[in-house]
Amino acid sequence: MSDGQIVVSGLTKHYRNVRAVDNLSFTVEPGRVTGFLGPNGAGKTTTLRMILNLVTPTAGAATIGGQRYADLAEPLRHVGAVLEASSAHKGRTGLNHLRVVAAGAGLPRQRADEVLAMVGLTPAAKRKFKGYSLGMRQRLGIATAMLGDPKVLILDEPANGLDPEGIRWMRDFLKSLAAQGRTVLVSSHLLSEMQLLADDLVIIAAGQLITQGPVDEVMGSMSGNTQVRVRTPQAEALTGVLAAQQATVTPGGDGALLVTGVDAPTVGRAALTAGVELHELTTERPDLERVFLDLTAGKAGIR
Numbered sequence: 001m002s003d004g005q006i007v008v009s010g011l012t013k014h015y016r017n018v019r020a021v022d023n024l025s026f027t028v029e030p031g032r033v034t035g036f037l038g039p040n041g042a043g044k045t046t047t048l049r050m051i052l053n054l055v056t057p058t059a060g061a062a063t064i065g066g067q068r069y070a071d072l073a074e075p076l077r078h079v080g081a082v083l084e085a086s087s088a089h090k091g092r093t094g095l096n097h098l099r100v101v102a103a104g105a106g107l108p109r110q111r112a113d114e115v116l117a118m119v120g121l122t123p124a125a126k127r128k129f130k131g132y133s134l135g136m137r138q139r140l141g142i143a144t145a146m147l148g149d150p151k152v153l154i155l156d157e158p159a160n161g162l163d164p165e166g167i168r169w170m171r172d173f174l175k176s177l178a179a180q181g182r183t184v185l186v187s188s189h190l191l192s193e194m195q196l197l198a199d200d201l202v203i204i205a206a207g208q209l210i211t212q213g214p215v216d217e218v219m220g221s222m223s224g225n226t227q228v229r230v231r232t233p234q235a236e237a238l239t240g241v242l243a244a245q246q247a248t249v250t251p252g253g254d255g256a257l258l259v260t261g262v263d264a265p266t267v268g269r270a271a272l273t274a275g276v277e278l279h280e281l282t283t284e285r286p287d288l289e290r291v292f293l294d295l296t297a298g299k300a301g302i303r
């Protein structure tokens with residue numbers, strides 16, 4: 001396996017009467033966190049399971065570093081996956097769980113201690129899994145995935161059920177893995193979280209690709225929706241000046257005006273020229289939530 005790039009091409013999965021994944025193609029680059037986004041039932045889990053050879057595609061293929069997962073000689077040394085809230089034998093300690101998995105994969109025993117420390121679970125090493133909180137279980141799942149020191153990490157909704165501190169830890173940890181040159185593919189429907197975590201986005205709906213690219217580009221593709229929020233005691237005068245510049249002005253509901261069609265410097269200049277006093281002038285970019293809803297509009301229904 002070479003560079004850890006994931007290439008999904010024409011991936012398709014049909015169940016009896018559902019096209020869970022429909023001719024889906026995208027790439028995931030090493031050294032970056034890629035957010036795999038889609039509404040419920042979009043086909044994210046099915047796609048990840050096909051990449052990991054847990055579901056057989058109806059058509060198409062996925063490769064990791066140029067090879068199909070099934071062809072990887074020692075998959076755990078190449079790809080770590082956390083597909084659902086980690087499960088382990090309830091009576092086993094976190095450390096023992098890791099030792100058992102390490103032994104099964106032919107990995108050195110001390111690797112269990114290393115990955116436990118990596119995810120901050122050393123203090124809970126000797127505690128039984130059944131006493132672990134959801135956050136601790138997620139950390140143990142990641143520790144298990146890291147046992148083989150894989151170049152590629154694939155995680156399905158890792159932030160699910162985590163408290164804010166846990167989400168923050170997860171974010172920092174995944175970013176640090178990408179900074180080490182690893183490929184990190186994370187599925188989520190938590191759009192605001194992806195905005196903070198991901199470098200690249202792959203957005204799907206109804207099994208099909210909606211868009212992919214760097215977060216800024218995906219956001220930028222919606223920049224037509226950028227609006228300027230302006231507050232002035234001379235609303236009528238400003239509205240008149242801006243209307244003459246082909247701008248659209250609507251009330252913001254809280255006493256502010258929302259201006260589209262011109263940028264903030266244009267609004268400021270127009271106000272200055274007309275002698276209109278401004279109390280606020282802000283550019284409001286659409287957040288990812290908005291972009292996402294716009295992009296997946298009409299396809300977001302639960303299937």
Ligand SMILES: Nc1ncnc2c1ncn2[C@@H]1O[C@H](COP(=O)(O)OP(=O)(O)OP(=O)(O)O)[C@@H](O)[C@H]1O
Pocket residue numbers: 015016018019020021038039040041042043044045046047189303
């Ligand atoms: N084994 C299966 N048999 C039949 N239909 C399935 C099967 N697995 C998934 N599906 C259907 O395929 C579609 C995609 O499901 P999938 O779980 O991949 O979506 P998802 O994006 O991961 O959704 P969520 O965010 O809700 O987990 C859904 O309509 C689902 O009901």
